[in-house]
Amino acid sequence: MSEAPQRGFLRRQPTMVVGLxxxxxxxxxxxxxxYLHTVDPxxxxxxxxxxxxxxxxxxxxDQYGRDIYSRTLYGGRISLLVGVTVGxxxxxxxxLIGLVTGYARRLAAIVMRVMDGLMAxxxxxxxxxLMALLKASVRNVIIAxxxxxxxRVVRMVRASVLSLREQTMIEAARALGAExxxxxxxxxxxxxxxxxxxxxxxxxxxxxxxxxxxxxxxxGTPPEIPSWGNIMAEGRAYVQRxxxxxxxxxxxxxxTVLAVNLVGDGLRDLLKxx
Amino acid sequence: MLPLVxxxxxxxxxxxxxxxxxxxxxxxxxxxxxxxxxxxxxxTPQDIAKIxxxxxxxxxLLTQAGIWLSNVxxxxxxxxxxxxxxxxxxxxxxxxxxxxxxxxAMVISVALAVPLGxxxxxxxxSWIDRVIMIASVSGFSMPxxxxxxxxxxxxxxxxGALPVQGYQPLAEGPWQFLRHLVLPxxxxxxxxxxxxxxxxxxxxLGVLGEDYVRTAFAKGLPPRRVLLGHALxxxxxxxxxxxxxxxxxxxxxxVVTESVFALPGxxxxxxxxxxxxxxxxxxxxxxIVSGVYVLLNLVVDMLxxxxxxxxxx
Numbered sequence: 001m002s003e004a005p006q007r008g009f010l011r012r013q014p015t016m017v018v019g020l021x022x023x024x025x026x027x028x029x030x031x032x033x034x035y036l037h038t039v040d041p042x043x044x045x046x047x048x049x050x051x052x053x054x055x056x057x058x059x060x061x062d063q064y065g066r067d068i069y070s071r072t073l074y075g076g077r078i079s080l081l082v083g084v085t086v087g088x089x090x091x092x093x094x095x096l097i098g099l100v101t102g103y104a105r106r107l108a109a110i111v112m113r114v115m116d117g118l119m120a121x122x123x124x125x126x127x128x129x130l131m132a133l134l135k136a137s138v139r140n141v142i143i144a145x146x147x148x149x150x151x152r153v154v155r156m157v158r159a160s161v162l163s164l165r166e167q168t169m170i171e172a173a174r175a176l177g178a179e180x181x182x183x184x185x186x187x188x189x190x191x192x193x194x195x196x197x198x199x200x201x202x203x204x205x206x207x208x209x210x211x212x213x214x215x216x217x218x219x220g221t222p223p224e225i226p227s228w229g230n231i232m233a234e235g236r237a238y239v240q241r242x243x244x245x246x247x248x249x250x251x252x253x254x255x256t257v258l259a260v261n262l263v264g265d266g267l268r269d270l271l272k273x274x
Numbered sequence: 275m276l277p278l279v280x281x282x283x284x285x286x287x288x289x290x291x292x293x294x295x296x297x298x299x300x301x302x303x304x305x306x307x308x309x310x311x312x313x314x315x316x317x318t319p320q321d322i323a324k325i326x327x328x329x330x331x332x333x334x335l336l337t338q339a340g341i342w343l344s345n346v347x348x349x350x351x352x353x354x355x356x357x358x359x360x361x362x363x364x365x366x367x368x369x370x371x372x373x374x375x376x377x378x379a380m381v382i383s384v385a386l387a388v389p390l391g392x393x394x395x396x397x398x399x400s401w402i403d404r405v406i407m408i409a410s411v412s413g414f415s416m417p418x419x420x421x422x423x424x425x426x427x428x429x430x431x432x433x434g435a436l437p438v439q440g441y442q443p444l445a446e447g448p449w450q451f452l453r454h455l456v457l458p459x460x461x462x463x464x465x466x467x468x469x470x471x472x473x474x475x476x477x478x479l480g481v482l483g484e485d486y487v488r489t490a491f492a493k494g495l496p497p498r499r500v501l502l503g504h505a506l507x508x509x510x511x512x513x514x515x516x517x518x519x520x521x522x523x524x525x526x527x528x529v530v531t532e533s534v535f536a537l538p539g540x541x542x543x544x545x546x547x548x549x550x551x552x553x554x555x556x557x558x559x560x561x562i563v564s565g566v567y568v569l570l571n572l573v574v575d576m577l578x579x580x581x582x583x584x585x586x587x
Binding site: 015113114116117118120121122123124125126128129130131132133205209212213216217218219229232239240243246247250251253254257258261262265 | 288427525
């Protein structure tokens with residue numbers, strides 16, 4: 001292509017650019033929430049309850065008079081935090097376990113059986129069950145969402161390790177005296193970076209959705225902290241009277257997850273991952 | 275054929291074993307005393323001690339595991355702490371709506387998504403392809419319950435055409451049965467459809483580039499015959515895989531959808547059990563649902579042999 005790199009990129013990956021732009025917008029609005037015409041998201045003002053979106057309350061108010069606009073913007077922080085943390089943590093743990101089991105054969109047999117078993121349980125049920133055992137907090141939600149995601153990453157990493165191990169370059173490295181950790185770090189890991197990044201974005205998107213599901217079912221972030229799932233859960237009883245309580249946080253969540261998925265798709269095409 | 279099937283079934287036993295062990299360990303390996311967890315925050319030390327002896331939690335861990343496992347194999351999944359009913363009874367009561375919902379959603383999804391995916395691959399790059407793909411990604415990104423509420427608002431509140439919630443068993447009339455299930459099934463299927471359409475398109479694109487497809491067109495076969503008779507069959511393997519694997523997402527979605535539409539199914543049972551910390555029910559449901567999931571994937575594996583004659587186990 002003879003065009004400048006920036007123009008070429010936009011033309012080649014329009015959806016990814018849209019996704020990045022949308023994501024950036026949501027990131028900015030959540031982080032800069034205090035400066036964007038918001039009030040305290042937890043302040044109750046019963047006199048203004050259940051008002052339609054209007055000049056004073058851009059997204060309306062809920063049954064306690066809380067401003068939905070502020071709650072939505074602040075709620076974004078939780079969702080983004082959970083999404084990114086779950087993505088990074090499951091990648092890190094999955095890589096660790098995957099690399100180790102790629103080389104330690106006896107350990108691998110047990111670990112992979114456990115991973116198969118974990119994968120046989122539908123992720124949300126596992127997350128729900130874990131939340132039933134842990135107290136409601138953002139940290140525990142992250143833990144409950146990371147555990148179901150680890151097996152898939154482990155599988156991917158281990159498969160790559162097993163196939164890359166047999167290649168000639170590894171043999172050559174051994175001949176030069178490289179120890180296993182060095183081989184893992186310098187030869188095998190770099191080959192995994194691209195597919196892992198793509199997988200990470202999908203895990204992030206899925207985690208944001210699952211956090212909302214958990215909160216909606218009452219097993220997620222504690223009610224004092226506004227998260228998109230929480231806000232929608234509280235708006236359940238008002239579907240007919242005050243649909244805006246559910247509409248706006250859900251729209252934000254859908255847009256964010258869509259953006260992350262588009263970025264993931266774009267990365268997959270860009271990095272030529274299958 | 276039979277030894278093949280038996281061998282595949284044998285392979286699932288260790289997996290189910292791990293599932294059972296995980297389910298058992300969930301209660302015992304997390305921080306805190308299980309008896310205290312079950313008793314709740316307001317229990318006295320006497321209550322906790324009584325629960326401990328009644329549930330046999332004072333025996334060594336391996337003994338407990340053994341007892342629990344032998345019970346499960348005999349079909350006894352324990353007793354609900356909240357209602358005192360056997361877990362198997364509770365599950366049997368609720369299984370109808372969930373099965374109906376899930377099956378309907380699966381049928382709708384596959385029936386709509388596969389043709390759409392084929393169409394998108396056939397007309398790659400056109401506006402149809404783009405629309406279908408964008409709709410897929412969007413459908414996949416939307417929270418299930420938000421979509422559900424949107425549909426409820428449009429169809430039940432605004433148009434008044436369909437009931438807002440509730441479930442009518444098939445025995446009381448198929449028309450009401452369908453009316454109550456249409457919105458939940460549509461909600462659930464949109465997510466599943468997105469997955470299947472994407473995978474169908476990707477797989478078809480791979481197949482349509484093959485030489486034998488070009489030959490088929492060159493021979494003058496009508497497009498429909500080439501697409502459906504030759505290409506789809508070759509492309510079906512990943513699609514069938516994703517139908518099996520995506521079933522887990524379907525179950526997760528069903529849990530949430532039942533909550534939205536107040537369907538008295540297993541999803542509701544689980545959510546109620548989670549909120550009430552009713553561990554025997556949670557364990558029982560996870561065991562059964564995982565078992566169904568494993569079984570479904572086993573069926574998918576068996577289907578491979580029919581779809582691709584080159585596969586031999």
